Amino acid sequence: MKRENFSLANYIFFCAATIAVFLVCLCVGSVGISPANVFQSVLSFLTGGDIGTAPAGKIIVFVRLPRVICAALTGATLSVCGAAMQGLLKNPLADGSTLGVSSGAALGAVLAIALGGAMPFFANAGIVPTAIIFAFVSLFAIIALANKLDSGLAANTIILTGVVFSMFANSLISLIISFSGEKIKPIIFWTMGSLADANYSNALLLLIAFLTASAVIIKNAAELNACAIGEENARHVGVNVKRVKLLILIASSAAIGICVSVSGTIGFVGLIVPHITRLLTGPNHKRLLPASAFFGAYFLMLADLLARFALSPRELPVGVITSLIGALMFLSVFYRASRNK
Amino acid sequence: MRKNGRRCKRITYNEEWRKFMLNVKNLTVKRSGRDVLNDITFKASNGNWLMLAGPNGAGKTTLIGAISQSLPYLGEIEIAGKNAAFVPRKKIAGFIGVLEQTNYVNYPFSVYEIVSLGRYSYQTGFFKVLNAEDMEKIDTALNAVGMYHLKERSILTLSGGELRRAFLAQVIAQDPQIIILDEPANNLDLQYQKQIFELISKWIEDTGRLCITAVHDLNLARAFGTHALLLQGGKLFGYGKAHEILTGNNLADVYSMDVNAWFEFLNDAWRK
Numbered sequence: 001m002k003r004e005n006f007s008l009a010n011y012i013f014f015c016a017a018t019i020a021v022f023l024v025c026l027c028v029g030s031v032g033i034s035p036a037n038v039f040q041s042v043l044s045f046l047t048g049g050d051i052g053t054a055p056a057g058k059i060i061v062f063v064r065l066p067r068v069i070c071a072a073l074t075g076a077t078l079s080v081c082g083a084a085m086q087g088l089l090k091n092p093l094a095d096g097s098t099l100g101v102s103s104g105a106a107l108g109a110v111l112a113i114a115l116g117g118a119m120p121f122f123a124n125a126g127i128v129p130t131a132i133i134f135a136f137v138s139l140f141a142i143i144a145l146a147n148k149l150d151s152g153l154a155a156n157t158i159i160l161t162g163v164v165f166s167m168f169a170n171s172l173i174s175l176i177i178s179f180s181g182e183k184i185k186p187i188i189f190w191t192m193g194s195l196a197d198a199n200y201s202n203a204l205l206l207l208i209a210f211l212t213a214s215a216v217i218i219k220n221a222a223e224l225n226a227c228a229i230g231e232e233n234a235r236h237v238g239v240n241v242k243r244v245k246l247l248i249l250i251a252s253s254a255a256i257g258i259c260v261s262v263s264g265t266i267g268f269v270g271l272i273v274p275h276i277t278r279l280l281t282g283p284n285h286k287r288l289l290p291a292s293a294f295f296g297a298y299f300l301m302l303a304d305l306l307a308r309f310a311l312s313p314r315e316l317p318v319g320v321i322t323s324l325i326g327a328l329m330f331l332s333v334f335y336r337a338s339r340n341k
Numbered sequence: 342m343r344k345n346g347r348r349c350k351r352i353t354y355n356e357e358w359r360k361f362m363l364n365v366k367n368l369t370v371k372r373s374g375r376d377v378l379n380d381i382t383f384k385a386s387n388g389n390w391l392m393l394a395g396p397n398g399a400g401k402t403t404l405i406g407a408i409s410q411s412l413p414y415l416g417e418i419e420i421a422g423k424n425a426a427f428v429p430r431k432k433i434a435g436f437i438g439v440l441e442q443t444n445y446v447n448y449p450f451s452v453y454e455i456v457s458l459g460r461y462s463y464q465t466g467f468f469k470v471l472n473a474e475d476m477e478k479i480d481t482a483l484n485a486v487g488m489y490h491l492k493e494r495s496i497l498t499l500s501g502g503e504l505r506r507a508f509l510a511q512v513i514a515q516d517p518q519i520i521i522l523d524e525p526a527n528n529l530d531l532q533y534q535k536q537i538f539e540l541i542s543k544w545i546e547d548t549g550r551l552c553i554t555a556v557h558d559l560n561l562a563r564a565f566g567t568h569a570l571l572l573q574g575g576k577l578f579g580y581g582k583a584h585e586i587l588t589g590n591n592l593a594d595v596y597s598m599d600v601n602a603w604f605e606f607l608n609d610a611w612r613k
Contacts, residue, residue: 004457005468090447222469226458228448232441233508235411237515238434238462283448286468 030312079296082270100165108134135257193319213255395572459514
């Protein structure tokens with residue numbers, strides 16, 4: 001019989017692979033820096049030493065390192081939340097943005113870019129804090145609305161409320177874009193998703209979001225299994241379905257809100273990575289959730305590598321890369337899986 | 342109206358429970374202002390097989406929903422002497438296991454994973470790992486429904502009869518004091534119908550516990566039930582021993598047709 005849980009050996013293997021991918025992404029870039037130099041710079045940065053005045057060291061420590069960390073954390077968060085939402089709502093088309101919180105965060109970011117920091121209530125607020133505030137306001141607005149519509153929080157109510165809220169927020173974004181004049185370019189670029197502005201404070205924010213959300217989600221793996229099999233069935237075996245729903249919805253949407261605030265809307269990762277992972281591990285969330293987090297990290301690190309390296313020095317929006325590769329990868333994996341049935 | 346009762350932690354004990362596992366008092370369920378169930382009162386004891394009968398819309402499924410604490414209701418439902426509305430969800434699962442009318446699964450869970458979910462309410466700790474007792478109960482349940490050899494199969498590849506048996510195994514693994522089945526043989530071929538009813542019969546015999554079953558098929562109700570509860574338009578028409586309740590006269594009233602004559606006619610078809 002297959003082990004139900006992710007074993008220690010699994011964790012060690014996946015962590016080793018993470019480090020490998022991480023190092024590759026750190027060494028490859030539009031500015032050619034030898035791996036030896038990369039290690040030297042990182043090592044001296046970590047030990048508090050001098051990174052030297054050469055641009056290579058600065059690029060590694062202040063541009064590439066935070067960027068790869070942010071990519072890994074964003075990818076892991078998007079995937080683990082997507083996997084949780086697909087199980088919770090028993091819907092293979094769900095992902096972390098199903099509840100509409102990412103649209104709310106995007107609205108905040110677009111507003112901040114369009115007004116150039118001249119917000120009426122909090123002057124000079126940056127894009128990230130504005131987006132996070134919008135994400136949390138929308139999260140509570142959506143949960144309150146869904147709860148009002150249907151106190152049982154049925155999956156369909158949640159999905160519909162999320163779709164309606166997303167449409168509403170997106171139409172406001174379109175409205176802002178149509179009045180934005182010369183700001184239109186940064187807005188469009190932001191909505192396509194980019195990790196170019198990554199820094200250490202963003203990385204810390206993402207780390208907190210990832211650890212909190214994944215702890216809540218992985219703790220509820222058994223409950224997610226029950227919900228993915230059927231809500232009524234889950235209730236009958238003793239799951240407090242409403243409590244689990246609120247926990248997962250709030251944890252994953254808050255984390256997704258933070259991801260979107262930091263790196264824009266990076267589509268497809270939260271939808272595709274859990275599906276590909278499920279084909280490998282099966283639908284049991286005790287294996288699916290940790291594996292999804294790892295695969296999501298690899299996927300976004302490599303996609304971001306491609307985004308900055310493929311047509312360098314020109315940078316591509318990473319959201320476009322993830323959607324392109326994700327769609328093709330999914331087709332091929334799905335095709336092979338259905339042929340082997 | 343209480344909603345899956347979490348209002349207070351007070352649990353009242355009633356000594357009568359040693360005799361009656363389930364005690365339903367003045368149960369009323371309203372849906373959009375209409376009484377779907379109206380003032381139902383009955384007691385059921387261990388070792389009984391209670392059949393819920395009545396035409397479509399009589400309230401069989403609603404009664405099951407209320408007893409399993411999935412619906413808001415008025416009145417009181419005592420399980421093993423405790424007011425069920427005040428018992429937490431996870432504890433309820435130790436008392437009541439439910440086989441729903443239909444199970445539709447989206448993801449390729451294995452049969453073993455479906456059945457092991459029945460042990461959810463017994464699991465503790467961060468990772469909720471199955472212990473030796475859990476595994477033993479799961480294996481016993483899989484063997485009881487004759488699906489041990491299929492335990493690694495994806496639930497999506499099962500036939501209708503196998504799917505029902507997999508979920509029945511889940512309920513058996515849950516090891517509850519009361520098993521509630523909603524149309525367990527619905528849409529199943531005769532051999533599976535026979536298999537499932539014999540299986541439940543054996544479960545009651547082995548455990549000496551209570552089983553409540555909603556059935557359309559009055560033949561099955563009469564053949565297997567020790568007791569019967571006849572519903573008509575949300576009201577209790579009659580409750581008692583199966584052979585005293587499921588009689589030609591009662592059924593003629595509830596179904597507004599001569600049920601005896603109809604069964605005679607159907608049986609005659611085989612003698613031609």
